[in-house]
Amino acid sequence: MSRRACVAAILGCTISVFCTNASAQYAGNELGSVRHKQFASPQRFALELRFGPYKPSIDSEPGVSGAPYQTVFGSSYRVLAAVEFDWQALRIPHFGSIGPGLSFGYTSMGAKANFSTCPSSGSCQSAENTSLDVFPLYAVGVLRIDVLMKDFGIPLVPYGKAGAGLAFWRASNDAGTSSYGGVAGKGHTWGTQFAAGLALSINWLDPRAARSLDSAVGINNTSIFGELMWANLNGFGGAGSLYVGTTTFIGGLNLEF
C-alpha cells in the first residue's frame, strides 16, 4: 500500500468513526433515524439568534482623511445582536433547502467626547457622551446543504447567504442627534450582504429531547452555528455613505421548524 493510500485510509477511517458515532447518537440509541423521521414534523422555516463582534469600516470611506471612528470609539469591537428569519421555500431532495431570509439587528458604540479646545488644566475628555447606533437589516437568499445531516447522520450543515443589506444609523450626543454644518448625523446606507458558515446540529446530544421538542412545538432541528459575514454596507461604493458595514464572525443558535 502506498503512503498516499495509507493516509487516505486512515483519514477515511477517522471520518467513518466520527460519522458512525455521530450518526448513532443523532439517531438515538433505541429508536434510530428512521423512526425519528416518522415523528418529524414538516420543516419550512428557520430562526436564528445571532451575535458577533462588530466594528464598522467607517474610516475606509473614500474621501475621509483621518480615522474619525477610531479616534472617537477606539479599535475595540462592539457586539451585534440580531435575529434572522428564513423561509426554506424550496427543498432539493438529497441536497438541501433554498429560500429567502430576513434579518434585523442592532449595535451601538459610545465614548466620552473630547473638548474642542482642551482646558489648560485637567482632562481634555468632556462628560458628554457621543455615540453611534446602527440598525443593520438584510434580505438574502439562503442555501442550506443539509444532506450530510439528513442522509448520512453527520450533524453538520454548511450554508451560504447572499443578498442586499440596509443599515439605519444615528450619531448622537447628550443633546440628541448630532449635527454639524447643518447636516444631521443620521441616515441609512445600502450595500451587499454575504455569509458562509457551518451549523452543528445539537439534536444528537439528546435525541429524545429533540423529538419531544419537535412533537411539542414543531422544532425539527436545533443548531449552533458560526459564519463569516460580509456586510458591505457602503452605499454600493457611492460617495456620501457612512460605511457602517463590516466583515466579522457571527455565531448563534438556529432553530428549524
Added chain:
Amino acid sequence: MRLSLVIGGAVASLALSATAFAAPTLTLTPTIQRFYQDGTVPAQHGMPASTQGLNFDDCNNNVKIRFTLSMSTVDTSNYSLQAWAGPSDCAPVAARTASTAACWPVLAGNVAQASTTTVDVNVRDIAAQIGRTTTSIALSYSPASASVCSSGVSGANQINVYFLLVPSANGDATGANSPFKIKLTGPPAPTVTSVGSGDGLLNVNWKAATDSDTQGFYLFTDPPLTPISDAGAVTVCTDAGFSDGGVDDGGNPINIPNDASCSSTPISVADGGVCGTSALQAGVAGSLLKAFSTGTPTGNTSSSVSVTGLTNGLTYNVAVAAIDSYGNIGPISAPTSPTTCGSPAPIDDFWKIYRKDGGGAGGSCDISQTEGAPLFGLALLGLGAAWIKRRRK
C-alpha cells in the same frame, strides 16, 4: 279619664322639652380648600394619600385652610363653637385645660354659629405648638409667626383640627375634626460628588443622604439656567404675612410681606463667580433659592442629571437639594471647589470629527423616522412565535 289626660300631657311636655334641649351636632365637609392669604390658590403639592399633608411652604406662606361646617341647630345660649388643634382628642375638657392640655386654640374667640359656615384656619396656627409638652401649651390664642415653620420640628406630625361645641359650663365637648399631617423639614442635604461638562451641558452626580421620604431632587445653578433679567439679587422674605395691608372686598385682611424679614441675595447672571463662593450657600433651605432652580425636580431618586441649554464659557456653581413627599425642599448641598462647579464648553463628538475629516454622509432618514425597521424585527419574532403556536395546536 282625667288621669290619662294628665299623663298624656306630661309625656307630650317631656317630648317637647327633649326636642328643645337636644344637643346640636356638627358636620364637617370632608373636602378642604387651601388659599394663600391674598386669596389665590397654591399649587397642589405631594401629599400622603390618606391624610391632608401640609409642608414648609404652606407654613411659611401661612396658607389658609378653609373648612365648611354644618350645624343641626344653632344654639348660642348653651354652646360656643371653638376651633382647636392637637395631636390627640380635643373634646375632653382636660385636653383644653392648663397643665393637662394636649390641644391649642387656632382661632381668636368663638366661631359664629350658623347652619352652614366657612372657617379659615392658618397653617401656622395649626403648626404652632407641635411638640410642646402639656404644661407648655399656650391656651390663649395668639397668631403664630413664621418662626414656627423653622422651629426644628422634624418628621411627619399628625395634627387634628377640631371644631367643638363647648358647653357653657366648659365641660367635655362634641364636634367634628379633620386630620392633617404636617412635615416642615425636607430631607438632609445631598453631597455633590462630581460635575462634568459638555457642550452647553453639565452632568451632575450626587450622593443622597439617608432619608426614607426622599422623592426627588432639585438642581440649582448659579448663574440660573434662565437668567433673571431684572435681578441683581434675589429677595427672600421669611415672613410673608401679618403686616397690615388693609382688607379686601370681602373684608378679609390683606397680608403683605414683613419687610423686616426680607433679605437680598446677590445673583450674578453673567457668571457663577469663583467656584464655591456662589450665592448658593450650604444650609439654606432650597425653597428660598428657587430663583436658581433649573426647573422641575427630577421626580425620582436617581443620583445624576444632565442639564442642557447652558452657556459655554461660564462657570456654573451647582447645588442639589432633596424633596420629600410633602414637597419640602431640604437644605442644599455644600459648595466645594472645584467639585461643585462646571464650565460647559464645545466638544468634538463623532459626527463633528467625521464631517470635519471629509465624511459625506448624513441628513437622510434614519431609524427614528422609519418606524418600519424595528417593527420589522418584531415581525420576525412574531412570525416565529406564531408558527410555533400553530404547530403546538
